[in-house]
Amino acid sequence: MTPVPDQPPTPTAGPIGGPIGGATRGPWVRVARDFARSPLAMTALVVLALVVLAAVFAPLLTPQNPYDLMQLDIMDGMLEPGSPSAAGGYTYLLGTDDQGRDLFSAILYGLRISLSVGVVSALVAALVGASLGLFAAYVGGRTETAIMRIVDLQLSFPSILVALMILAFLGKGVQNVVLALIIVEWASYARTARGTALVESRREYIQAADCLGVPMRRIIFRHLLPNCLPPLIVMGTIQVGRAISLEATLSFLGLGVPVTEPSLGLLISNGYQYLLSGQYWLSFYPGIALLVTIVAINLVGDQFRDVFNPKGRG
Amino acid sequence: MILWLLKRLLQAVLVMVAMSIIVFVGLNVIGNPVDILISPDADQAERLRVIAELGLDQPLVWQYVEFLKAALQGDLGNSYVFNQPALQVILQRMPATLELAVIAVGFATLVGLPLGLYAGLRSQSWLAKFLMAGSILGFSLPTFWIGLMLIMVFAVQLGWLPSGGRGETASLFGLQWSFLTADGWRHLLLPALNLSLFKMALIMRLTRAGVREVLPQDYIRYARARGLTEQRVISLHVLKNIMIPIVTVIGIEFGSVIAFSVVTETIFAWPGMGKLIIDSINVLDRPIIVAYLLLIVVVFVWINFAVDVVYTLLDPRVRLGQKGSAR
Amino acid sequence: MVQAKAQRDSSPLLAVRNLRTSFQVEGRWTRVLNDVSFEIGNRQTLAVVGESGSGKSVTAMSIMRLLPPATSRIEGEVLFGGRDLLKLPSEEMRRIRGGDIAMIFQETSLNPVYTIGFHMVETLRQHRNLSAAEARREAVALLDKVRIPSAASRLDDYAHQFSGGMRQRVMIAIALACNPKLLIADEPTTALDVTIQAQILQTLRDLQAEEEMSILFITHDMGVVAEMSDRTIVMYHGDAVEEGETRQIFAAPRAPYTRSLLAAVPRLGEMAESPGPSRFPVIDRATGAVVAPAASGSVPDGSAPIILQVEDLVTRFDIHGGALGGLTGRVHAVEKVSFDIREGETLSLVGESGCGKSTTGRTIMGLTSPNSGSVRMEGREVGSLGRRELRMTRRRMQMIFQDPVSSLNARMTVGTAIAEPFLVHKLGGKAQARDKVADLLERVGLRPDMANRYPHEFSGGQRQRISLARALILDPKLIIADESVSALDVSVKAQVINLMLDLQSQLKLSYLFISHDMAVVERVSHRVAVMYLGEIVEIGARAAIFGNPQHPYTRKLLSAVPVADPYQRGQRRIEVSELKSPVRAVDFVPPNREYREVSAGHWVQLADN
Numbered sequence A: 001m002t003p004v005p006d007q008p009p010t011p012t013a014g015p016i017g018g019p020i021g022g023a024t025r026g027p028w029v030r031v032a033r034d035f036a037r038s039p040l041a042m043t044a045l046v047v048l049a050l051v052v053l054a055a056v057f058a059p060l061l062t063p064q065n066p067y068d069l070m071q072l073d074i075m076d077g078m079l080e081p082g083s084p085s086a087a088g089g090y091t092y093l094l095g096t097d098d099q100g101r102d103l104f105s106a107i108l109y110g111l112r113i114s115l116s117v118g119v120v121s122a123l124v125a126a127l128v129g130a131s132l133g134l135f136a137a138y139v140g141g142r143t144e145t146a147i148m149r150i151v152d153l154q155l156s157f158p159s160i161l162v163a164l165m166i167l168a169f170l171g172k173g174v175q176n177v178v179l180a181l182i183i184v185e186w187a188s189y190a191r192t193a194r195g196t197a198l199v200e201s202r203r204e205y206i207q208a209a210d211c212l213g214v215p216m217r218r219i220i221f222r223h224l225l226p227n228c229l230p231p232l233i234v235m236g237t238i239q240v241g242r243a244i245s246l247e248a249t250l251s252f253l254g255l256g257v258p259v260t261e262p263s264l265g266l267l268i269s270n271g272y273q274y275l276l277s278g279q280y281w282l283s284f285y286p287g288i289a290l291l292v293t294i295v296a297i298n299l300v301g302d303q304f305r306d307v308f309n310p311k312g313r314g
Numbered sequence B: 001m002i003l004w005l006l007k008r009l010l011q012a013v014l015v016m017v018a019m020s021i022i023v024f025v026g027l028n029v030i031g032n033p034v035d036i037l038i039s040p041d042a043d044q045a046e047r048l049r050v051i052a053e054l055g056l057d058q059p060l061v062w063q064y065v066e067f068l069k070a071a072l073q074g075d076l077g078n079s080y081v082f083n084q085p086a087l088q089v090i091l092q093r094m095p096a097t098l099e100l101a102v103i104a105v106g107f108a109t110l111v112g113l114p115l116g117l118y119a120g121l122r123s124q125s126w127l128a129k130f131l132m133a134g135s136i137l138g139f140s141l142p143t144f145w146i147g148l149m150l151i152m153v154f155a156v157q158l159g160w161l162p163s164g165g166r167g168e169t170a171s172l173f174g175l176q177w178s179f180l181t182a183d184g185w186r187h188l189l190l191p192a193l194n195l196s197l198f199k200m201a202l203i204m205r206l207t208r209a210g211v212r213e214v215l216p217q218d219y220i221r222y223a224r225a226r227g228l229t230e231q232r233v234i235s236l237h238v239l240k241n242i243m244i245p246i247v248t249v250i251g252i253e254f255g256s257v258i259a260f261s262v263v264t265e266t267i268f269a270w271p272g273m274g275k276l277i278i279d280s281i282n283v284l285d286r287p288i289i290v291a292y293l294l295l296i297v298v299v300f301v302w303i304n305f306a307v308d309v310v311y312t313l314l315d316p317r318v319r320l321g322q323k324g325s326a327r
Numbered sequence C: 001m002v003q004a005k006a007q008r009d010s011s012p013l014l015a016v017r018n019l020r021t022s023f024q025v026e027g028r029w030t031r032v033l034n035d036v037s038f039e040i041g042n043r044q045t046l047a048v049v050g051e052s053g054s055g056k057s058v059t060a061m062s063i064m065r066l067l068p069p070a071t072s073r074i075e076g077e078v079l080f081g082g083r084d085l086l087k088l089p090s091e092e093m094r095r096i097r098g099g100d101i102a103m104i105f106q107e108t109s110l111n112p113v114y115t116i117g118f119h120m121v122e123t124l125r126q127h128r129n130l131s132a133a134e135a136r137r138e139a140v141a142l143l144d145k146v147r148i149p150s151a152a153s154r155l156d157d158y159a160h161q162f163s164g165g166m167r168q169r170v171m172i173a174i175a176l177a178c179n180p181k182l183l184i185a186d187e188p189t190t191a192l193d194v195t196i197q198a199q200i201l202q203t204l205r206d207l208q209a210e211e212e213m214s215i216l217f218i219t220h221d222m223g224v225v226a227e228m229s230d231r232t233i234v235m236y237h238g239d240a241v242e243e244g245e246t247r248q249i250f251a252a253p254r255a256p257y258t259r260s261l262l263a264a265v266p267r268l269g270e271m272a273e274s275p276g277p278s279r280f281p282v283i284d285r286a287t288g289a290v291v292a293p294a295a296s297g298s299v300p301d302g303s304a305p306i307i308l309q310v311e312d313l314v315t316r317f318d319i320h321g322g323a324l325g326g327l328t329g330r331v332h333a334v335e336k337v338s339f340d341i342r343e344g345e346t347l348s349l350v351g352e353s354g355c356g357k358s359t360t361g362r363t364i365m366g367l368t369s370p371n372s373g374s375v376r377m378e379g380r381e382v383g384s385l386g387r388r389e390l391r392m393t394r395r396r397m398q399m400i401f402q403d404p405v406s407s408l409n410a411r412m413t414v415g416t417a418i419a420e421p422f423l424v425h426k427l428g429g430k431a432q433a434r435d436k437v438a439d440l441l442e443r444v445g446l447r448p449d450m451a452n453r454y455p456h457e458f459s460g461g462q463r464q465r466i467s468l469a470r471a472l473i474l475d476p477k478l479i480i481a482d483e484s485v486s487a488l489d490v491s492v493k494a495q496v497i498n499l500m501l502d503l504q505s506q507l508k509l510s511y512l513f514i515s516h517d518m519a520v521v522e523r524v525s526h527r528v529a530v531m532y533l534g535e536i537v538e539i540g541a542r543a544a545i546f547g548n549p550q551h552p553y554t555r556k557l558l559s560a561v562p563v564a565d566p567y568q569r570g571q572r573r574i575e576v577s578e579l580k581s582p583v584r585a586v587d588f589v590p591p592n593r594e595y596r597e598v599s600a601g602h603w604v605q606l607a608d609n
Helices: A027-035 A039-056 A103-139 A140-154 A159-170 A172-200 A204-211 A216-252 A264-275 A281-308 B001-030 B033-037 B044-054 B060-072 B088-119 B127-142 B141-159 B181-215 B218-225 B230-267 B271-282 B286-314 B316-322 C002-006 C055-062 C090-096 C116-127 C130-145 C162-175 C196-209 C220-228 C246-251 C255-262 C357-365 C387-396 C414-424 C430-443 C448-452 C460-472 C492-506 C518-524 C544-549 C551-560
Strands: B170-172 B175-177 C014-026 C028-040 C043-048 C072-080 C103-104 C182-186 C216-219 C230-236 C239-245 C290-292 C306-321 C326-342 C346-350 C372-377 C397-402 C480-481 C510-515 C527-532 C535-541 C595-600 C602-605
Touching: A027 C090, A039 A103, A039 A281, A103 A140, A103 A216, A103 A264, A103 A281, A103 C196, A140 A172, A159 A172, A159 A216, A159 B001, A159 B271, A159 B286, A172 A216, A172 B218, A204 A216, A204 C397, A204 C527, A216 A264, A216 A281, A216 B141, A264 A281, A264 B141, A281 B127, A281 B141, B001 B060, B001 B286, B044 C196, B088 B127, B088 B175, B088 B181, B088 B230, B088 B271, B088 B286, B127 B181, B127 C306, B141 B230, B181 B230, B218 B230, B218 C103, B230 B271, B230 B286, B230 C116, B271 B286, B286 C387, C014 C055, C028 C055, C028 C072, C028 C230, C043 C220, C043 C518, C055 C072, C055 C182, C055 C216, C055 C527, C090 C551, C103 C162, C116 C162, C130 C162, C162 C196, C182 C196, C196 C216, C196 C220, C196 C535, C196 C551, C216 C220, C220 C246, C230 C246, C230 C255, C239 C246, C239 C255, C306 C357, C306 C510, C326 C357, C326 C460, C326 C510, C326 C535, C346 C357, C357 C397, C357 C480, C357 C510, C387 C397, C414 C430, C414 C448, C414 C460, C430 C448, C430 C460, C492 C510, C492 C518, C510 C518, C518 C544, C527 C544, C535 C544, C535 C551
Parallel strands: C028 C239, C043 C216, C043 C230, C103 C182, C182 C216, C346 C510, C346 C527, C397 C480, C480 C510
Antiparallel strands: B170 B175, C014 C028, C014 C072, C230 C239, C306 C326, C306 C372, C527 C535, C535 C602, C595 C602
């Protein structure tokens, strides 16, 4: 009931008598502009882009394919960072492992697996979870209660435990890890999607559309969905980071990806046994790669959250 | 209130039943129960004998009832490795894990809460911004890698603290505890720190968010307008309001810490339940796996139950809502 | 306190001189108060009035030094009892807050996790040297003073266990705890229903006399100003544009802004001579010149066809609760409501919160399904229509909502939003839609080129205009306006109402105008229906309802409305009461109501026997 100020709420909007045909800025343009306001978040975005590019173009960027045994030279085993290769030709920037595998190459190849596992699982989980959450909000009643009970149940157990449980039954493998991550993650998307949809569907613009005779399908896809997206985008970003971290943890514990497809987590795990004898680089550098990736993702996600929800800014 | 308690209790029991079904189905449908329940070294005759004895030729529902009956009596089979009842093996390791978890959560709260409070109250200061950036780091660092780095720095490079094990223990209530001895503390420090970092960041961010949310509220402005001292405004009016969600989170996170101790215990060779379950998965000691899962389900259901009750007791709006709204 | 007593009665209690406040926004200092000066004498009431963004609350917060020191700067002098509050050490200033100067806000300002007794005891003990037991006894005495029934037993209740009016009484009791010289009241009744507001204002006046305190009353409501204050200061964009005796300001406003503001304020009773609705006069804010005088709206003749017919409409909501989620009660939101609306006519539904006026509108619109009864739109029964026909009928009536922010989809341009219904109903092609959008934007006082903008680029009043344009694209006969102007500032409200009246005479629109604001209702209606606990207790021509109210509730409602005329103050007394709730037991059977026709078309419900 408190009166709303009768000034346009953003300083960017021109006065009523402002320039005719004033260039208009859509909500997404505004999001991009607000995002760019934080130098930290922009740096994170650039770093993230570089990481993704490095993973995608790994074969072009690396001196060797670390999993082509023909390219490995056992004589180059356990070299410190910066050592030249015995055959000459290139420098092992980040050192080698016991089989003479270039760690830098291994990291870029590992990044490919880590990123794809994280992104694929987060995407599928988002699709499944958001659909179920929206469906629950839409149908209501017992179906909604049932879906949300499962969500609550699952979310009351920590992700790592659920993943452990699934992998204990299914066994190792990239597919199994992805499956486990999807099962772990879908519930949070479902909860967010349903919560947002319920809040949005009670808003007056939805009721107005209903009054105006806009068909149900159009209301859902043109009005409801676009307005439910922001929290899902924030969640999706952060969940990719979580998925990567969880995959690394599982692989480190020996329950994740197989040795033939080593992700960053497995590289760290392989280096673990040499840590106590001082060969730190085998665990350290893959960890840094992991860290940089996850920090960048989280910073981007954090900025998304601030941009979409200006109240939480500070 | 009592009715609500009973209802909530019933829900807890239902969850436990549901989870036991999931574990059972996992055992029987996804994996082959013969593989899971019988030692891989057993010969054919032995297998058949055990199948009959375990009732694996019976219908699934009947098998489940039998499974549940045994489980309720604490009989979850014998560990292949230890050749002892699985439950007993796990319970032996439990104090070590609980000790680690309590210290980690305590540590996370004692550090995270004040820092979060500071970051919320002085959100413009550079220290607050630094803390927030740091918390993102704490959020992003995978626990296992931090553990490795802690070992590398403090055990390998500096040699200040041991890299693993429980150290010297002392007995209390007939159980062995590390926190009673100085050497035990030396061993506890790194794993507890490792386990608490993530939670510390979480509690800090939550506290800060809570403070930022509560500060602009009318009741804070009103408290100041009544001439209360700033100290009183913060310690009573701000803190109590943010403590309600935070206490809830701390409770839930205690469960999560028990789960994540799987990682920390593996790295620091801490002889608790977490290390046991990973070892057991690696050597396929299936009775231990099943027993661990069921036990952890029970622990979790009770933690959640306790958190719910505490939450209800803390918030008068919820507490009194149970009685029906009074006008 | 000794110092204050030593002051002569004639010298002001509080003198504010050249108060300037600036806020730091995104690194830049922005002035929000420009050299505001005023004085408050002993036992005097000064009203600070203005629309949102005028700086009226900032003034109070500056005096109390309650603004965040890091991002705000206060300059000037605030002399209280001879001392400059802005220069006091913060510890001394703290003792003044809640001591010599008490403050009340909207009634939602009590900390929800503490009992009201806790609030009272902590305030008492902070300022007076009392033991816990003494403080409790004193708290009970204070609650008695503000007329809270069975005070002692309510001390350990939480704020949410009180009604809004009682919560505000608690705040007043806390304010009185230390015998303040000055009470600053910042919009204390804004969220309250009108009858409750009247009681609170009454209590404040009584206590002011008893306690001999001065009041600084901040409000946006000219009616409350007229009701409460001796002197008034009018604020606009951080400037005090006019200061003077309240009677003087209402009788002969000098500042152009004050004139335009007062012109936009409806005054209860001023419409007695006018047959139909009446436009607000428009006065230029800068020059004070009359741009457009007040003008009568159209009056439909008795032969105009009936557009909407509502008969015995009943809407109830089940309340589930208890451990098993069983049915524990029902909200009887709408009980046997009947009325009709003619072409070109405005019927207002008026009542306080919980009376069912909004549910009635939503049920007619089909957003809520009725339990029984019939709604006929242009002769066709809406409930019996098939999907297709329902959509066709829906086109004939439209709804405008209260919240200008959430009633437009933030992710659609205004043009797309207005054109959407036209296109989904296949009333024409895209080019036609574009023309029609341009035409409608002009009709509602906006520029056609604004179609490409997004809602966030518009102000609240503009958004309500856009909502109107969107509703009009389907050429409806009836518009249901559910508190559509309630959230707007008074001058914007007047503009939107003028627009609605213009559209009515141009397009022969009918309105179902749902509002809690009696003064606005008097201004816009042809006929009025008063709702109470889900039922219409009185319905009739506007002049009959306002000039000859028959039902006790109608009378109570009318006498509670603050009248924007300082000469009419304090003639009415209103007894302490609470709003009743329409929640009933499951087995509740609504009594059969009978109505008496007072005069032609003026019906009043007969009281329960």
